[in-house]
Amino acid sequence: MDVERRAWLTLALTPGLGPVGLLKLIAAFGSANAAAGARRAQLAPHIGEAAAAALMAGEANAAVEAAEAWLAATPGAFLLTLLDADYPAELAETHGPPPLLFGRGRRELLGCAKLAVVGSRNATPQGLDNARVFARELAKAGYTIVSGLAAGIDAAAHEGALAAPASTIAVIGTGIDRIYPARNRELGLKLAEAGLILSEFPLGAGALAHHFPRRNRVIAGLARGCLVVEASVDSGSLITARLAAENGREVLAIPGSIHNPLARGCHRLIKDGAKLVETVDDVLAEVGRPARSAPPPREAIDAAPAREDAPQPAGAGCALLAAMGYDPVDVDTLTDRLKLTAGEVYAMLLELELEGRVAGLPGGRFQRLS
Numbered sequence: 001m002d003v004e005r006r007a008w009l010t011l012a013l014t015p016g017l018g019p020v021g022l023l024k025l026i027a028a029f030g031s032a033n034a035a036a037g038a039r040r041a042q043l044a045p046h047i048g049e050a051a052a053a054a055l056m057a058g059e060a061n062a063a064v065e066a067a068e069a070w071l072a073a074t075p076g077a078f079l080l081t082l083l084d085a086d087y088p089a090e091l092a093e094t095h096g097p098p099p100l101l102f103g104r105g106r107r108e109l110l111g112c113a114k115l116a117v118v119g120s121r122n123a124t125p126q127g128l129d130n131a132r133v134f135a136r137e138l139a140k141a142g143y144t145i146v147s148g149l150a151a152g153i154d155a156a157a158h159e160g161a162l163a164a165p166a167s168t169i170a171v172i173g174t175g176i177d178r179i180y181p182a183r184n185r186e187l188g189l190k191l192a193e194a195g196l197i198l199s200e201f202p203l204g205a206g207a208l209a210h211h212f213p214r215r216n217r218v219i220a221g222l223a224r225g226c227l228v229v230e231a232s233v234d235s236g237s238l239i240t241a242r243l244a245a246e247n248g249r250e251v252l253a254i255p256g257s258i259h260n261p262l263a264r265g266c267h268r269l270i271k272d273g274a275k276l277v278e279t280v281d282d283v284l285a286e287v288g289r290p291a292r293s294a295p296p297p298r299e300a301i302d303a304a305p306a307r308e309d310a311p312q313p314a315g316a317g318c319a320l321l322a323a324m325g326y327d328p329v330d331v332d333t334l335t336d337r338l339k340l341t342a343g344e345v346y347a348m349l350l351e352l353e354l355e356g357r358v359a360g361l362p363g364g365r366f367q368r369l370s
Contacts, residue, residue, distance in 0.1 A: 001072075003033050004031060004033050005079055005081070006064065007032035007036040007037075008032040008079065008081050008099075008100055009060075009064045009068070009079065009100070010060050010061075011025060011026075011032055011055070011060075012099065013060040013064055013202055015059055016051040016054050017047060017051045017055065019096065019099050019200075021047040021051055022100070023082070024046045024047060025038075025043070025047065028046050039056075043055060063202055067102075067202070070203055075192075076104050076107075076192060076193070077102070077103070078102075078104075078107055079101070079103070080102075080107075081099065081100050082098075082099045086110050086111060088222055090114070090221060090223070091218065094217070094221035094247050097221065098200035101198050101218075102175075102176040102199045102200070102203075103176070103196060103197065103198050104192045104197045105191060105194075105195055106167065107196070109166075109169055109196045112142075112143075112144040112166055113142060113143055113144065113290035114143060114145075114146050114169065114224060115143040115223050115225050115226075115283075115287065116147065116219050116220060116222070116223035116225070116226040116227065117135050117138070117145050117153070117154075117157035118226065118227070118229070118240050119152065119157075119230045119235070119237050120152050120230050120262050120265075121150050121151045122262070123152040123153045123230050123262065124230065124262060124328075124361065125359030125361070126256075126367060127152075127156075127256075127262060128153065129156075129369055130229050130254055131156035131157045131160060131229045131230075132156045134229065134280055135147075135156070135157040135158070135160035135161040135168070136160035136164065137280040138161070139160070139166040139167065140164050141280070141289060142166050142290035143166055143290060144161075144166045144167060144168060144169055145157055145160070145167075145168040146171065146222050147169075147170060147219065148172065148173070148212075148216070148219055149170040149184055149191070149197075150184075151181050151183065151184065153229045154170075155184055155187055157229075158187060158191060159187065161195075162191070162194050166290075167194055167196070169197075170195065170196070170197045171215050171218045171219045172198070172199045173199075173201070173208075173211035173215040174211065175199060175201050175203040175206075176203065177203045177204065178204065178207075180206075181207075198218065200214065200218065216240040219240055220241075220243035220244040221243070223249060225249050225251065225252060225283075226240055226241050226244035227252045227253070227254070228240075228241050228252070228265065228274070230254070230256060230260075230262045230265075230266065231266055232262055232264060233264050233265050234265075241253075241269055250275065250286050250287050251275070252274060252275045252277045252282075252283055252287075253266035253269040253276065254266055254277055255276055257326060257328075259328070260328070317348060317351065319338065320345070320349070321352070321368055323337040323338050324358070324366065324368045325368070327367070328367045329365060329366060330364055330365050331345050331346065331364065331366075349366055356369065357369055
């Protein structure tokens with residue numbers, strides 16, 4: 001690693017300095033190396049006595065050595081600084097962009113047109129299906145899909161986009177050497193090969209609550225627009241959408257049932273001016289199509305093979321789907337609507353569930369899948 005890059009690491013990992021302090025030092029001294037070599041009396045007016053003392057004492061040395069070792073040993077790992085030529089211009093133009101990011105994967109995706117796809121961690125089966133389909137088709141259209149590698153909508157969006165050349169970028173709220181939640185570990189490994197992972201946090205950093213708003217600002221800053229698939233009114237996805245709007249980006253939302261609490265966040269966004277979208281073409285009509293195609297992947301990884309449309313069920317199956325509508329419904333309601341016994345309804349539901357037309361929900365309810 002060259003001297004200047006090591007200096008960026010030193011400044012970024014010095015306790016108490018932070019992104020704002022780092023940028024102040026770069027502006028004052030012209031380079032990270034000059035700032036790292038300055039005297040305490042020169043540093044203190046810009047970053048305060050405590051941070052200057054920590055920098056002079058070399059408190060970041062152990063973390064810098066660990067980061068250098070990880071970068072050297074990890075395939076596809078790199079450092080991205082605010083002054084690098086391929087630092088995304090969209091992110092650099094936002095308020096308080098992260099001065100240094102750890103990356104792992106396809107660095108060339110930084111230069112692609114990007115869209116954020118976000119939503120609830122506790123998504124409905126239909127919400128997950130919507131996220132996969134929209135992400136897959138938008139990636140086929142040339143957009144690199146940006147999300148946060150959380151459970152639920154984020155993971156489904158990454159899965160949907162991974163097989164397309166435009167692929168997907170995960171911005172995470174932990175150190176880049178950790179995958180959170182643990183259930184997404186396999187997905188994270190696929191992203192490190194066929195997509196890209198970014199983090200502004202030191203190696204080993206855990207999933208702390210205050211990390212996620214910072215992660216959300218990077219997601220919003222990278223993307224040309226932000227699509228919210230499914231979210232409650234207190235979802236962190238609405239923070240991402242607000243940050244996107246503040247940065248002049250398009251905010252789009254998929255509507256849902258008035259009885260679905262995970263649709264209310266999307267409905268609030270729409271009331272506040274977000275674009276209501278029902279199809280991928282609706283999204284493309286708002287944000288346009290990418291001016292150039294994405295680079296081909298090093299190796300195609302099919303994270304979530306496109307499910308062939310299942311044949312439409314005939315006879316009683318069609319009647320049951322019509323009785324269900326598109327809202328979650330319990331068996332008692334279905335027996336009343338169809339004038340059938342509970343046993344007959346359960347048998348029909350089982351067949352439809354095996355065909356991928358219906359999904360079970362908590363509380364003994366079922367929902368139709370489009």
